[in-house]
Amino acid sequence: MSANGSSSNHSGEINPIPWMTWLVGVLVMLSITRNFLYLCLIVLCLNMICVILSKQTNAMGGLISPFRLTVMITLMASVFNMLTSHAGETRLATIPGNLPYLSGAITLEALVYGCTNGMVLSGLFLSFYIIHLVLPTRAFLQLVPRAYHSLAVIAAIAITYIPSTMQQFHQIREAQTIRGHRLRRVSDWLPLLMPLLLSGLERALQLAEAMTARGFASQEQPSSPVVARLALVIGLVITILGLLPRIFPTSMMWVGESAFYIFKKSNWLLVAGGLIFASSLWFQGSHIRRPRYQGYTWSIRDWDCILAIGLPLSIFALHASGQYHASLFYNPYPLFQIPVFDNLTGISLLGLLGILVNTSRDVP
């Protein structure tokens, strides 16, 4: 099966679809649960995948290790929440005085909640980093609707600018150091920002010039019909309407009780909005002639990947409405208790590592 119908297939290429499915699955799990035991397992798996892939790709040389990054983020989130949120019954210490936000009780519950948030944040970062390690930029573009290919290329370049900007920052810091510049205070960082900005602009212009010279966007494409573009907006609006009662469950009362009821019960709004949106994208893309250099084949290992993420995700979905509901939606407030740990869920989370079977083909 070819992912995009292209006639040219590369069996050696990693198919981006299983990896993106895996990413979506991890993101869903990270956003569903606040059980720090499960989160620990997820973050541990992500760390292991990061380390293995970093070795395979020789990436992260000289940069911070994934484990250290996890610890740093978790620590920062814990300290921040502990100092600014004073809820909870297990008092550890008290900050005296009238310092805004800071004064008050420091509680174990705030510490645990902060730690949980830190793990979610580091999990998000690591999962994106894993995708960055495995998939080349072009693979991402394969997944973007054809109608928006040019925009996607620019977005992809913007993403790849982050590592090169970091490298540039390193060069500029060194260049200023050899002129005697020292980083002692926050204000000492300011002289580095201007050259970084200037060199960033210069690089952007050079790349834009090179892309123009290489014929980027040289193929004139027919513009999409107005109806298709209108449908895109309508689909988006309906989806947002479906999301509103979920995001602001109480503040939707102003629309009246009956209307609120409709909104609240209207999962179909989400589905309909999503369908209109996707159809519009497909329709607009069908007018665009954009053959791709490479397509991707599906192998048994791609299905393994889907299975690897499908198993823990299914168990999460079952538990979300079942008897283990409390174990997923754990909340340390008002009094800290060890969260419930379901062995089956815990074991299924190790399935996240299953994605590694799909790296041996060709990690770029």
Next chain:
Amino acid sequence: MIRFQSVSFTYPEAHQPAIQGIDLHIPRGEFVLLSGVSGSGKSTLLRCINGLVPYFSGGVIQGQIQVAGISPLEAGPKAMSQVVGFVFQDPETQFVYERVEDDIAFSLENSALPSVEMRRRVEWVLDLLQLREYRKRRLATFSGGERQRVAIAAGLVRHPQVMVFDEPTSQLDPQSSEQVLQTILQLHRELELTIVLSEHRLERVLPYVDRIVHLEMGQPGVISGPPQTVLKQIDHTPPLISLAKTLDWQPLPLSLDQARQFAREARTNSWRLPLPSTRNPSPGQALRSPHTPVMQICDLEVDIGKTNVLRSVSLEIYPGEILAIIGANGVGKTTLLRSLVGLQKPARGQITLDGKPIHGLNPATICQQIGYLPQDPNALLFSDSVRAEMLLTLKNHQLSQHQYPTDALLEELGILPLAEAYPRDLSVGERQRAALAAILVTLPKVILLDEPTRGLDYLCKQQLTRLFSGWREAGRAVVIVTHDVELVAQIADRVALMVDGAIKTQAQPAEVMQNHPEYASQVARLFPNTSWVTAQQALSEMNK
């Protein structure tokens, strides 16, 4: 194939035209070298060929241009990309994707070619440039020469009729440059492509070109014609050409092979010089004493990640001496310089300055006594004026500007009139000197320069050479990392050749060039059994 008729172009907000009154005709299949000093308009002219000027740059253009029957002024750069392949000076700036095959296919996807055709063309270009085995590799893992080959492949894959190269070898060592030039030559021969290439180091390209188009700074029009004709009219030429012009060798030899016959005749007629070198010691060399090195490096080892980049490097640097460090790309030359100013921590070994170890000192402190100019001077310059750059360095080091006169240094560097100019608006050579002003204002006793002549024309190089000689005579120690063997021949007192992270040999330039012909200057290769390395030496010995 390419025709310019009375073309003039002025950049936005510029007072003078960048190019003026250009009349030029380049027939199909010709290999043309575009020469001229920095700022004479070479890059502008190249960009006119594919329409980047004026479409991308803005500005006012006059006259008419035709390339393969199309007017770039009407069609614009996107349409011109079908007929003109463009390879930029720094290949890194033109890569969009991170892997070889993906990046080469980028242009084809933009053309919306059928997938089968894309595959056919990518395979063709991979074979042509011998990149097949690297097709899946990340570009970040490539050497400079390999990257340039990928950039050429990316330009070539759309089957253009014209290939334009903007200083393609300026960042490469001699071996990689030769490989890239051979690749270009192969394309020219096999595909009968029209090639327009700009280059400062003419000696690398002259043997291959059919014609030279020379732009004179501030002068309208071009000098165009066969290489021998044009070279006679140019002041700043490669050493071989200077020698041949002085000795009136006719026809003017463009390559060493062509010059060898003349050299043999001259040799049998007059002289035969024995080794060792008869080169007179420079004034600075008189100051050199084996007992008083200003810096000592003992058994230095540097690891980057798991790679052992420097291996047991021992070196002494003397006051009043110019030491050149040469070697292929990636052998650790820059790492060595970075270690000397504390930017790279050694794994083992010791570095001393005036007998005191620098280990543990902040690089900012070390750089008060050791001036270090990195490869890219742009990273240093961001103040509003050249003078402000110097004052900032003094402020960083908490030094009084009254004790360190800035004007004297600017005068010495020849940029006093530019003291209030915005550094990033300066030409390449002026910017290089502005960066030197920013690091030398503390009057360091040791000066480390990483590729100081990269991208500079012969005139700028001459000015820098005079500057370096002045520092040597003033008793400063100068260490130059360079690929420019002509610079080494001209100015170095001692040469250290690095191979695989270690110093393979240290000797006078003539000796190193005799034993390692790949790093020999043109004159050294022309007279292999002598100690001559520059045209001036050869001429003065012949006069004797």
